Amino acid sequence: MTHTTARIAPSLLSADFSRLGEEIRNVVDASADWIHFDVMDNHYVPNLSIGPMVCKALRPHTPVPIDVHLMVEPVDDIIPQFAKAGADIISFHPEASRHPDRTLAHIRDNGCRAGLVFNPATSLSWLDYVMDKLDVVLLMSVNPGFGGQEFIPATLGKLAQARRRIDDWTRQGGHPIALEVDGGVKCDNIAAIRAAGADTFVAGSAIFGHPDYRAIIAAMRAEIARGDTLPQQ
Numbered sequence: 269m270t271h272t273t274a275r276i277a278p279s280l281l282s283a284d285f286s287r288l289g290e291e292i293r294n295v296v297d298a299s300a301d302w303i304h305f306d307v308m309d310n311h312y313v314p315n316l317s318i319g320p321m322v323c324k325a326l327r328p329h330t331p332v333p334i335d336v337h338l339m340v341e342p343v344d345d346i347i348p349q350f351a352k353a354g355a356d357i358i359s360f361h362p363e364a365s366r367h368p369d370r371t372l373a374h375i376r377d378n379g380c381r382a383g384l385v386f387n388p389a390t391s392l393s394w395l396d397y398v399m400d401k402l403d404v405v406l407l408m409s410v411n412p413g414f415g416g417q418e419f420i421p422a423t424l425g426k427l428a429q430a431r432r433r434i435d436d437w438t439r440q441g442g443h444p445i446a447l448e449v450d451g452g453v454k455c456d457n458i459a460a461i462r463a464a465g466a467d468t469f470v471a472g473s474a475i476f477g478h479p480d481y482r483a484i485i486a487a488m489r490a491e492i493a494r495g496d497t498l499p500q501q
């Protein structure tokens with residue numbers, strides 16, 4: 269296995285929205301690596317969540333990277349707003365941008381790391397010409413729009429394919445690219461998800477629905493370590 273990183277990125281979507289600052293501090297104290305920030309516009313996805321103002325308000329509550337997942341269309345105009353609000357990583361769905369190559373460059377020009385998000389039915393061929401322009405590949409293991417959905421098993425084979433593409437890229441001298449998975453990630457499937465090649469794990473309901481954030485994140489890390497001993501896909 270060529271990747272040893274394992275990042276846990278709790279999704280705020282399942283946090284208590286009446287006390288988000290406290291939720292962030294608690295989950296970071298419990299060893300979260302990134303904060304996953306889901307942005308929904310009731311247009312690209314049928315739900316409405318939080319935007320740059322909330323990102324700005326939460327930024328002082330944590331030093332860890334804020335991982336913004338844009339489920340919005342159009343994409344470009346909101347990027348500088350999130351950069352100014354303190355986002356570290358900004359990822360978007362290529363179908364939601366007229367010009368994904370330009371959008372990727374736009375994110376880096378605004379001082380953030382750039383990610384492409386792949387819906388369950390979206391082909392990895394979007395990666396063909398843009399590996400040099402991205403820092404994160406985010407595979408959706410549910411259809412975007414809601415927390416608490418079931419993990420789609422076909423994501424495992426897709427993760428293995430994405431892992432191979434990223435490893436080939438770095439072997440040829442390319443910069444590091446994170447492979448993140450989002451949707452339905454739980455303690456009982458995270459080992460298999462790791463074995464398939466993920467290095468960054470978004471989990472919303474599994475973490476915020478648990479009474480003890482430290483215990484659930486520790487249990488997830490133990491399962492990830494077990495995943496490293498399983499045969500690779």
Ligand code: DX5
Binds near residue numbers: 282412
């Ligand atoms: C879905 C969001 C996810 C979601 C994950 O559109 O992108 O980040 O909050 O929630 P769980 O872990 O509950 O599936």
Ligand code: ZN
Binds near residue numbers: 279304305306470
């Ligand atoms: Zn997300």
